Amino acid sequence: MTRTCTGITRSGQKCPNTAIRGDFCFAHAPDLAAARKQGNRAGGHGKRTERRMLKRMPQDLQDTLSTLYRVLAAVECGEMEPARASAIAAVSRAIVGVYDAGLVESKLTELEAKIRERAA
Numbered sequence: 717m718t719r720t721c722t723g724i725t726r727s728g729q730k731c732p733n734t735a736i737r738g739d740f741c742f743a744h745a746p747d748l749a750a751a752r753k754q755g756n757r758a759g760g761h762g763k764r765t766e767r768r769m770l771k772r773m774p775q776d777l778q779d780t781l782s783t784l785y786r787v788l789a790a791v792e793c794g795e796m797e798p799a800r801a802s803a804i805a806a807v808s809r810a811i812v813g814v815y816d817a818g819l820v821e822s823k824l825t826e827l828e829a830k831i832r833e834r835a836a
């Protein structure tokens with residue numbers, strides 16, 4: 717069972733992240749402030765890339781991507797076992813696979829409808 721972080725975001729909302737350290741996520745755990753500072757400096761480029769990608773991504777997959785970035789940060793600073801991260805990555809791939817199948821199915825249905833329209 718996953719727990720949600722009890723931290724408060726910069727915008728004053730309750731943090732939606734999964735708690736990975738006590739009651740806090742990576743971003744809010746008080747004892748990880750030093751690791752975060754180091755990660756933020758190194759990850760400036762990564763954050764911009766993440767924001768750009770999230771904008772282009774369907775809403776359904778944004779949660780999965782956010783989770784993967786959190787997992788990456790947690791593994792990097794030694795807060796998560798690589799084996800657990802691998803399991804999360806595998807489940808994420810499965811989610812993307814199901815999403816892809818759904819996407820192909822709906823495009824196919826769309827195309828079939830167009831073909832029927834033209835034939836009529």
Ligand SMILES: [Zn+2]
Binds near residue numbers: 722733740741
């Ligand atoms: Zn948090």
